[in-house]
Amino acid sequence: MNDPLSAVTLGDNPIADIATRFGFMIVDGALATELERRGCDLNDALWSARILSESPQMIRDVHRAYFEAGADCAITASYQATREGFQRAGIDAETADALMMRSVTLAVEAREAFWLSHEQTATRPRPLVAASVGPYGAFLADGSEYRGYAGLAIDRAGLAEFHRPRLETLLAAKPDLLAVETLPSLEEALAIADLLETLDARAWITFSARDGDCISDGTPIAECVRALDGRPNVVAMGINCTALASIEPLIATIRSQTALPIVVYPNSGEHYDPVTKRWHAATEVASSAPADLADGVSCWLAAGASAIGGCCRTGPEDIRALAARRAQPAP
Template structure:
């Protein structure tokens, strides 16, 4: 049984599986400069050892899944930063660093490497039409698959058309695909966290998940809003469910850490998500190894 099959069996048996926390914001917390266009992707060139160390720290904190630093390495994300010529190299390197971290940490338990993909660019001026984005997603998914990750982790699905294109491209590789939606609370309920798509989370789930995915998460969502979004997802999805919130604010290209939630308060929120049925638990932007370590210690004690 492969690593991802082992973890999938645990999820199907309603056991908890711990994902890592943020990669990009944790690099920033450690002094790695973020690029104004490609965000954390430039660190693959300038700070590979720090990336590997972040992965290792999450494994030591108790994570069973670590996420490659490929969130912002699609071609349309690299081009504005002048890095598109290194597209293949950077995507391969992102997965390789996670694989190296797993090998070097050498713990006697299964650790999966999830290759991250995102659906759109943080800065709307760099976005490309959906058809071009889908070609870029397919290219990235194929190149990431060449590096042998255990699964593709689709993150920040927050626009129906781009998200459906990203999931469709990832599913074409034949590698397991897990899909993470980003949501927010508004006066009308729970919506996708998007400036371009004004529909509800509920209206986007069906069309996006029709393209693929074997696990659905609510992620990169304010911790206090995750539970409400999980309830929306559960109305349309009966498979494995995940939750990994964020804390703080993003002012491109830097995360603002001033009001990041404490590990103890994050644990309180995570227990709510577990009670709601989430079995994959981790963290997104602003959430670091200390948060994951406390989740590992306390959620396991909770049983």
């Protein structure tokens, strides 16, 4: 028997397909946060990518936990995985590529095992696997993804040269799409958009933002969206790894510039200090800011969001709360 929702995963824009049929797509939560909760030490330049070698079953289990909680899409453990980063840790290029491909395989295996055991085709879509492509700043491991690359000797051509091998490697493992995420720079987004066309790959592109108007390097989000709108292989745009209070105005601006699906997966509400590499409670929070992901759903959907999930410091309980909100009857 054919899967009645096969179109959800096989359409030209699976995010739009899921959002149309189910109200919005539920993205998973933070992989690293859940790995740490389960006992992994991620105090390393490779971050969660190190666990691909040390404890792959742990990553598979976390993906499964998010599917069980209600996620329609898993983001792989490849955010900080690059040949350069692995080589800096003493891992050769061949092994590095194998580990990057493993990140996709683990998510796919978790998805297939979950789907086979549940067969919830009437109530939810068959989940997607999005291969994470973190920014150049993630490789630097110095917080650049939260401020941009001013003063660094790298241009669009250099960024393309950096990203191309990992895109090719991840695509060889056959994810449903790429999650190009936490970009602090429009130049980096344009470099990757060019590569997507060359490689005939589809991806969402999400930026990190400093406030409700601009991405991390200070470029207005409206300018970023206008520059990417119409690129044939960019299937969605949005924001991740950003404070809850900034999400609604960012969505509204993005929606004013594009008809593409909008993907948002903010942090839990805490503030990350890239110097000390510690999270701190926000000192000033607007009274209108959502308390958590589930609290923000209504206003984010009203502003134009198509997919909602969580980034740093969120976990399966946050995703379960999103799924519960989606299951509620429409008012």
